[in-house]
Amino acid sequence: MMHRRDALRRVLPVLVAIGGGIGLGACRDQPVYEATNGQFQGRGSLAEREALIRRAAASQPGWSVQSMRPGLLRATNTWRSHQMTVDIAFDVRTFSIRYVSSVNLEYDGARIHQNYNTRVQALERAIMAGGGAAMPVSSGGGRGNLDAVPVSGPVVSGE
Numbered sequence: 001m002m003h004r005r006d007a008l009r010r011v012l013p014v015l016v017a018i019g020g021g022i023g024l025g026a027c028r029d030q031p032v033y034e035a036t037n038g039q040f041q042g043r044g045s046l047a048e049r050e051a052l053i054r055r056a057a058a059s060q061p062g063w064s065v066q067s068m069r070p071g072l073l074r075a076t077n078t079w080r081s082h083q084m085t086v087d088i089a090f091d092v093r094t095f096s097i098r099y100v101s102s103v104n105l106e107y108d109g110a111r112i113h114q115n116y117n118t119r120v121q122a123l124e125r126a127i128m129a130g131g132g133a134a135m136p137v138s139s140g141g142g143r144g145n146l147d148a149v150p151v152s153g154p155v156v157s158g159e
Contacts (some may be wrong), residue, residue: 033095033117035124049090056131077119084116
């Protein structure tokens with residue numbers, strides 16, 4: 001009888017640790033983060049704000065940006081088998097980033113995988129930091145402004 005008790009005393013902490021680790025691994029979902037009332041630095045026109053957002057997206061891995069209308073961009077981030085889409089609404093002073101859709105990020109209407117929040121927060125920080133102001137961004141060159149793509153040389157207009 002003592003052998004069982006001793007064995008249980010030795011094994012129990014290991015089982016608790018394993019169970020806790022499994023439980024923590026399942027807690028990778030979080031409430032959906034939305035950036036609201038983000039503030040741009042300095043002054044700028046609506047076109048300059050759009051260019052800044054495109055530079056910020058280009059500075060982060062996996063983002064592509066499409067113009068929806070003045071003051072609204074749709075940005076998609078893709079990695080491995082995951083995809084997320086957000087709308088970035090902006091004016092000359094502020095911007096917001098809101099959830100649109102996702103693939104393979106366990107969205108349940110209120111909560112989502114933590115990678116969504118991590119990527120949205122990184123994009124938000126890049127926009128607030130000025131988006132790498134010295135990095136030119138392509139104008140989309142006949143692709144309907146689908147991508148925010150850094151270019152290595154001077155930007156040449158096709159007009």
